[in-house]
Amino acid sequence: MxxxxxxxxxxxxxxxxxxxxxxxxxxxxxxxxxxxxxxxxxxxxxxxxxxxxxxxxxxxxxIGYLHTGIEKNMEYRTWTQGTTFVTRMDYLTPLFNETAYCLAVERLLDVTDRIPERAEVIRVLVMELNRIASHFVAMATFGMELGATTVMTNGFREREMVLDILELITGLRMNHAYVRPGGVAQDLPPGAVGKIRELLKEMPKRIQTMRKLLDENPVYLARTRDVAYLNLPGCMALGVTGPLLRASGLAWDLRKAKPYCGYENYEFDVPVSDGGDVYARYRVRMAEMTESLKIIEQCLDKLQPGPVMIEDAKIGWPAKLALGPDGMGNSPDHIAHIMSGSMEALIHHFKLVTEGFRVPAGQAYAAVESAKGELGCHAVSDGGTRPYRVHFRDPSFTHLQAVAAMCEGGTVADVIAAVASIDPVMGGVDR
Amino acid sequence: MSTENEANHNGDGAEAAENLPDRRGSERLAAPVVRTGMFGATTAGDTSGYGGLRVRGSAPAASSRPFTDPEDPRTADFDRVADDLEAALGEGAGAVERIVVDRGEITFHVRRDALVEVVRALRDDPALRYELCTGVSGVHFPDDTDRELHAVYHLRSITHNSQIRVETTCPDADPHVPSIVSVYPTNDWHEREAWDFFGIVFDGHPALTRIQMPDDWHGHPQRKDYPLGGVPVEYRGATVPPPDERRAYK
Structure with a gap:
């Protein structure tokens, strides 16, 4: 031997x-x-x-230490209940997970064109808020790993501003289950638009503070410049998308290339850098947050009164919730309607809640540009009330394959910078 | 009667034979049963009084040309892609068994032995250039005899801003599909995942090991014959059964 x-x-x-x-x-x-x-x-x-x-x-x-069998579990719940599972995958981008899933279900139902305008604008709004929150966590954890605790505390503080708004809109800071097949769970609560306007005023200053802290910081530059380099062919071969790909010089963004949820109606730029290193990824993420703020502002201008759930009694889950003495629940109007107004409405409500809706057999793939890259959802239906199979192409899962290409030949300290620049979330990787 | 009329007549005749009730009926009965009983209830008796109803699934559908529907902008480049792929494959074009256009997405069903050639053509041909593979998704259809395991690939062309699906199948008895890691290195982990969860063996993969489940795990958890598991939960005197034993609707 x-x-x-x-x-x-x-x-x-x-x-x-x-x-x-x-x-x-x-x-x-x-x-x-x-x-x-x-x-x-x-x-x-x-x-x-x-x-x-x-x-x-x-x-x-x-990997595999956080595998929770989300894809398998969804096969035993209705299509609507699926959102509650997918929101827990990549827990820093819950609204992207939900939207990717709902777009796939809506494509299977062939109702993509019938989603109300207001619901689409709200989806874009919460997704862009979510992108800012996710990027701040990416910066914050990165700072902490390099030993810069101020970056960490600042990043989490700014993220909290976004989470406060998401909590106001959805009721939860994370794991929202807010985007549902057919629309969103409920309309924006009173005061939400005002809060978002406040955020739009405050957030550019906060982003500026972060940039002042890091952009020209010699310690930060020494730890990130020319570290974990990955060029464009490397990105393509390894299936790398999102900020990492844009930091390697390709302006590829699904929001522009294959618009969904009406992204073609918004004006924004796709930040690109050709550095291909950790610093370039940082710059791209910072610039993306500013672009997200632009989109959010346009969302507020586009918000017109209207329904937030598809007008199809056989699919649309009641989306008019109200706060009652025992917590959030169906609005008194809806209860009055189904209990004493319309027999059909009662039947629809009962069937939707107990059985769920049936989705015609077939398969569909829907992808969104999540904060981390292309988040794809492959949904298969056998015609029943439950998903036959749902598979997620999580960007973090794919990107972690690039660790070897980024780290080998570098120092141990650079490994930490490389992994942080990928911004993986194990909930999404292992699902 | 002119020859032209005869030709028309013969054409009609062939079409008519396809529509004869006897033939249509036997085709229908050959399709797999997807549901029995009126409401698809499995846990309690069928109260409709007609539990003998057997609903059959549709046979594997194939679309015919034209694939591009002028009414649907999503399908705009489908005819071009199909032509270019046929041209790129040349004599090997038979590898594409059928093409399905459904809900604005195009699926190329490919024989598994020709999968690598097809995806290489899809990646390298200048007219196609599907540079990005977004992984493989396994699907288990226990009733699809001899084609139980499906491997579904989604490819994306950045050059032409186009998206297609490639699907291949293998029987449970011989669960082998060639690996396409040599063409798309990104599929390394994705194929390991499909092996881990469905037991599809990707021949030629550099290191086909489990990725999510522990190395010594038995079985492939996302197959349909693998139970979800779970325990009943007692809450205020009532017992809630585990999810896979709760009432289900089909």
């Missing part, structure tokens, strides 16, 4: 034994497990690094 490579396994156990082995051989390499419980790996990501001194010669990624 020939031993091609002598290595020391430092994946756990007694450190004395590891040191003893390291001293007994002439091997210079060390295989280290970073994670799955490492604070800088964004949740439960396991990096298996082969180190030659401070240099990382091989980087492999282990």
């Amino acid at each position: 020939t031993v091609t490579e002598d290595y020391i396994d430092a994946s756990g156990g007694d450190w004395d034994e590891v040191i003893e082995r390291a001293q007994a051989t002439s091997a210079e390499r060390l295989v280290v497990n970073m994670g799955p419980q490492h604070p800088s790996t964004h949740g439960v990501l396991r990096l298996i690094l082969t180190l030659d001194g401070e240099t990382c010669t091989e980087a492999r990624v282990g």
Whole structure:
């Protein structure tokens, strides 16, 4: 037997034994497990690094520690209940998950053209708010991993402003289940537009503060410039999309290329950089937040009164909720309508809530430009009231494959910068 | 009678034979049963009094040309893509078994032995240029005899801003599909995921190991014959059964 490579396994156990082995051989390499419980790996990501001194010669990624079987579970719930599951996948971009799923279901139902205008504007509005929140977390966690706790506290503080608005609109800071097949769960509450206008005034200053802190910061530049470089052919081969692809010089954005939810009616730019490194990804994300603010402003101008759920009694879940003495529930108007006004309405309500609606057999693929890249939903129906199969193409899952290409040959410190610049969320990776 | 009329007559005759009740009926009966009983209830008796109803699914559909529907802008480039793919494959065009256009999306059903050639043509041909593969999605149809496992690929062309679907199947008894990692390296993890959850073996994959489930796991969890599991939950004296045992509607 020939031993091609002598290595020391430092994946756990007694450190004395590891040191003893390291001293007994002439091997210079060390295989280290970073994670799955490492604070800088964004949740439960396991990096298996082969180190030659401070240099990382091989980087492999282990995932699966947060697999929750969301896709399987959805096959045992109605199509509407599916939103409650998908919102928990990539928990930093819940509204993108919901919209991708609902667009796929609506395409299966062939009702894409019948979604009310107001519902589409609200979807765009909450998605762009969500993009800002997600990008701030990307910056904040990155700062923390580099040891810059001010970046972390600032980032989370600004994100909280967005979450307050999302809480006002949907009732929850995360896991909203707000976007539903056919529209959205309920209309914007009173005062929401005013709050968003306040945000539009305040947020540019906050973004500016963050940029002042980082744009020209010598420490930040040293840690991000020319680090974890990935060029355009590399991005294409590895299926990398979103801010990472745009930071490699390609202005590819599904909102422009394949508009959905009426994105063709908004004016905004697609920020691009040709740096291909961690710093370029930071710049692209920062510029995207400013563009999102532009879109949000246009959303507010486009908001016209109208329904927020499809006018189809067999699909449209009642979307007129009101706060009652026992919490949020169907509005008294709706209750009066089904209990004493219309027998058909009562039947529809009952059938929708117990059985759900039937979706004609077939398959559909809908993709949205999430904060992280192309988020695709492949939905298959057998004609029943439950999804036959739903698969999500999560951008974080695909992007983590690029870790080896970005990290090998760099230092251990650069591994942390590389992973942070991908901005993976393990809830979405493992689903 | 002129020859032209005869030709017309013969054409009508062939069409008419296809529509004969006997033939249509036997085709219909050959389709798989998708639901029995009036309401599809499985947990309680069928109260309609007619539980013997058997609803059959439709046979695999294929679309015919033209694929482009002038009324539907989503289908604008489908004819062009189909022509270009046929031209790019040349003699191997038989690898595309059928083409389905449904809900503004085009699906190329490809024989599994020719999958790699087809996707290579889709990626490299200048008229096609599907540079980006967004992974593979497995689907398990236990009733689709000899084609139980489906592997569905979504390809995207950035050059031509176009999107297509490529679908291939393999039987449960021989769950092998060639790997396309050599063409689209991004499919590395996606194929591992489809192997992990559906048991589709991607021949030629550099390291086909489980990706989400533990290495020593038995079975492939997202197949239809794999139970969801779960325990009943007691709440205020009532028992809520696990999700896969609750009342279901078809």
